[in-house]
Amino acid sequence: MLTIAVDAMGGDNAPACVIEGTVQALQESGNRFEIVLIGQSDKVEPLLAQHDVSSLNLRFLHAPEVVTMEDVPAIAVKTKQQSSLVKGLQLCKAKKAHAFVSAGNTGAQMAASLFILGRIPGVLRPTIYAYFPRLGEGLTNIVDVGANMDCKPENLVQFAEMLTIYQRYGAGIEKPLTGLLNIGEEEGKGSETLKQAYKLLKNAHDKGKIDFIGNIEGHDILKGHATIVVCDGLVGNTILKFGESIPQFLGTQLKQSMEKLLASGQMDQSAAKITSGMFKDMFEPFDVEKFGGVPFLGVDGISIVGHGRSTSRAIKNMIYMAEHMIEKRVNEHIAEVLTEE
Amino acid sequence: MLTIAVDAMGGDNAPACVIEGTVQALQESGNRFEIVLIGQSDKVEPLLAQHDVSSLNLRFLHAPEVVTMEDVPAIAVKTKQQSSLVKGLQLCKAKKAHAFVSAGNTGAQMAASLFILGRIPGVLRPTIYAYFPRLGEGLTNIVDVGANMDCKPENLVQFAEMLTIYQRYGAGIEKPLTGLLNIGEEEGKGSETLKQAYKLLKNAHDKGKIDFIGNIEGHDILKGHATIVVCDGLVGNTILKFGESIPQFLGTQLKQSMEKLLASGQMDQSAAKITSGMFKDMFEPFDVEKFGGVPFLGVDGISIVGHGRSTSRAIKNMIYMAEHMIEKRVNEHIAEVLTEE
Secondary structure, three states: EEEEEEOOOOOOOHHHHHHHHHHHHHHHOOOOEEEEEEEEEHHHHHHOOOOOOOOOEEEEEEEOOOOEEEEHHHHHHEEEEEEHHHHHHHHHOOOOEEEEEEOOHHHHHHHHHHHOOOOOOOOOOOOOOEEEEOOOOOOOOEEEOOOOOOOOOOHHHHHHHHHHHHHHHHHHOOEEEEEOOOOOOOOOOOOOOOOOOHHHHHHHHHOOOOOEEEEEHHHHHHHHOOOOEEEEEHHHHHHHHHHHHHHHHHHHHHHHHHHHHOOOOOOOOHHHHHHHHHHHHHHHOOHHHHHEEOOOOOOOOOOOEEOOOOOHHHHHHHHHHHHHHHHOOOHHHHHHHHHOO | OEEEEEOOOOOOOOOHHHHHHHHHHHHOOOOOEEEEEEEEHHHHHHOOOOOOOOOOEEEEEEEEEOOOOOOHHHHHHHOOEEEEHHHHHHHHOOOOOEEEEEEEEEHHHHHHHHHHEOOOOOOOOOEEEEEEEEOOOOOOEEEOOOOOOOOHHHHHHHHHHHHHHHHHHHOOOOEEEEEEEOOOOOOOOOHHHHHHHHHHHHHHHHOOOOOEEEOOHHHHOOOOOOOOOOOOHHHHHHHHHHHHHHHHHHHHHHHHHHHHHHHHOOOHHHHHHHHHHHHHHHHHOOOHHHHHHOEEEOOOEEEEEEOOOOOHHHHHHHHHHHHEEEEEEEHHHHHHHOOOO
């Protein structure tokens, strides 16, 4: 049976939401896997007592320390050895767990995952991607979204290769299409790094490692021309955070115009309710929580990172994602492809 | 009297829209300036004949060649010496016009402006910015949006300095605030280039050249914490194009949910009309056309570039912007600030 370690202390709503998500995952799946919940006993055990966990494949492991959002990643990893973050990843390293899931400090999780689990052989730099909505079915993944700055062309190509494997095996996308984010579509556009990356991506395409569709631009992301958008971490991080801020911005605009229409009597309360509902639906594709989390790609183990705002549903989905990553042997496939250069 | 050269052949709707915008600007302003309209006589003159231009300060200058959107900038500048683009900028160089306005091939206009007008003394690299909406009053400018890739720290600082001058003198913003786009707020975040840029921006702040508020992230752009957002051309270009694609994406979502509500009878036609109007208002801040265009900052002359989709209103506003740039002596102020390093 698979064992998944879950960080009870990670996220804005921890530990309550994490416990709920964990219980839901075990109940919904019929105890399909075992979960080791890791955290401070005085915080976690009283909340666990509110659930009927006797029939669940659930173990609790006490970790006296907590890595907070304010902790500096590289320092936290070294000084907080008794934290749920470090203990969870050590379980993976010792093969006592198959995967680790957390909605805590992303930088610290990245640093700890690298430090404790190491890299898959052949991987130059592990990476993180993010989900983006698109016109039509499915989702687009953007990689990298902040783990790597100043990416070299060979880094960008590996990101595409790793995400292609994840999409093929983990997400069941038969033919993931990779686009290189650039300032124009034509070959030869952009910086020297991008020009070189274009050549290497074409080369990877010719070897059958990826399906490369060429350069794409900012306006192509939501159109969904590519399922994989490759870029430097600064670009990806900016687009990700910019995208996340759009619902709030437009929501403020909408509220103002709705209040005017209500005040002038042009709109009644029931119409306002329908309109608000439509608005909510419209932004549903930008709801990051429903995606759960993402695995660090390239780490020699399974470490899934969630948004700080993760709800219990997000935690549950992250646990399922961990299970999926293990069963589909995504990391084994990455190792195969990256070592056959 | 000021003379403004206008490229009749630039833009998707040229020359008709350009002629209309030019006529409107002269009529509305009461012939406050003189316009030299430049283009192919067989295309422009029949359209001009449809307007009563006898009372307007308008001259026509024939240019047999046209730089198209497909032209390669560096080549077009050299081979199409008889184009409206080259002839218009040459008028500026010869002091026969004070400014040039075009909605044509942006890359070619940038290349030709640099080639013909040169740089303001002290400017390392001229740049282009773009307008972004924000919560509350005013607008945010992002610089650079595609003219410069692989920016050095000193380039980023000059972009901030030039745009600060433009906002102070050209846009009447008393205290423009500059933010450095990064992956986190804390000093010390990001690549070596960004760390160094942070230091130089702080230095420029201490000298009173800019008001630097530190690092900002993607989600701060629409919040309007800064009026000037500084970043590399790839990042700015991507955010700009991504932002432009949002109305279409969300509009498609909205249409689908509205059609469902109409079909099920939950919404009637009059409510649908009100809702459509509200959503139109909501996206109005993303309407790039109302801003007219932007000047190339750092070029030793005034060369205003518009969006290819420019309407007559956009052309008119670009002409006003040119007038404003001349009167407020923006370039003279840039030269002063950049040479007193």
